[in-house]
Amino acid sequence: MAITTEAKIEKINYISEGIREYILLPQKYKRFEPGQFLQLAFDTVENYQIWPESKAFSIASNYDENYGKINILIKKEKEFTTKMFNDLSEGSIVTIKYPFGDFLVGEGDKQKVFIAAGTGITPFLSYFGCEAFKLFNKGIYLYYVAKDKVHLFHFDELEHLVASNKEFHTKYYLTKENNIKSSKFNYNRIQIEDIMVNALNADFYISGPKDFIIDLTIKFKKQGIDKVYSEEWT
Numbered sequence: 001m002a003i004t005t006e007a008k009i010e011k012i013n014y015i016s017e018g019i020r021e022y023i024l025l026p027q028k029y030k031r032f033e034p035g036q037f038l039q040l041a042f043d044t045v046e047n048y049q050i051w052p053e054s055k056a057f058s059i060a061s062n063y064d065e066n067y068g069k070i071n072i073l074i075k076k077e078k079e080f081t082t083k084m085f086n087d088l089s090e091g092s093i094v095t096i097k098y099p100f101g102d103f104l105v106g107e108g109d110k111q112k113v114f115i116a117a118g119t120g121i122t123p124f125l126s127y128f129g130c131e132a133f134k135l136f137n138k139g140i141y142l143y144y145v146a147k148d149k150v151h152l153f154h155f156d157e158l159e160h161l162v163a164s165n166k167e168f169h170t171k172y173y174l175t176k177e178n179n180i181k182s183s184k185f186n187y188n189r190i191q192i193e194d195i196m197v198n199a200l201n202a203d204f205y206i207s208g209p210k211d212f213i214i215d216l217t218i219k220f221k222k223q224g225i226d227k228v229y230s231e232e233w234t
Helices: 078-087 118-128 132-135 155-164 194-198 212-223
Strands: 002-017 017-024 037-041 055-058 070-075 093-100 112-117 140-146 168-175 202-208 228-232
Touching: 002 132, 017 093, 055 070, 070 078, 070 118, 070 212, 112 118, 118 132, 118 140, 118 155, 118 202, 132 140, 155 168, 194 212, 202 212
Parallel strands: 112 140, 112 202, 140 168, 202 228
Antiparallel strands: 002 017, 002 093, 017 070, 037 055, 037 093
C-alpha cells in the first residue's frame, strides 16, 4: 500500500544544463522494489486530502534502511519539471506518494536484457543497486544509448558494477559524440542485431522516449519476440 509523506530535498546534483538528480529524504521511508516509481507534488498534503497536481518519477536508488533516501533523475521539460528547476532548492519540502508500479518483472531463471535511452536508465539503476542484482547468476546485459558521454548517467558506477559482477555486461552507444574516440563506446544508434545476440531465454526491458520504445518493440516483434516490458521515460 502506498503512503503519503513529506520529503526534504537533501541534495541536488547538477548533471547538465537540463538534467538534475534530486536526493529526497522522506519522513516515512517505506520499502520499495526495483523499477517502482513515486508521485511528487509541490503542495503539503495529508492522506485524507485531495491529491494535488503531481508528476510520476521512477526511483533511481534501491531500498536501503541505512541510506533512508530516494534518488530521482529529472529532465527539464514542460511545465512541472521547469517549476521544479526554478522553485526547488536544497532544503525545500515536497510531498511524495509511493511506491507504485511493477515494471521490473519477469521470470527469475532468465537472462535480463535492459535497454535504456538517456534518462531511461533511471528505473534500472534501482535494480543495479539491489541485493537481487548481486546474486543473479544468469547474465545481465545493459544496452545504453545517449547523445554523448555526459548523458550516460552514473557511467562510473555502472563501470564499477561491471568490474565487480562478472554476470553484468554493458554496451554503450553515443549518437552525437564526435571528439575523442574510444573502444568503450559505439558511435551510432543502437542496433537490434546486437541485442538479438542475447535473445534466447531472456527477459527484455526498454525504458526511454516513446518513439525509442515503439521502434525497438516493432523490431523485436519482427524477430518473433513479443514479450517485452517497457516504460516510457522522457
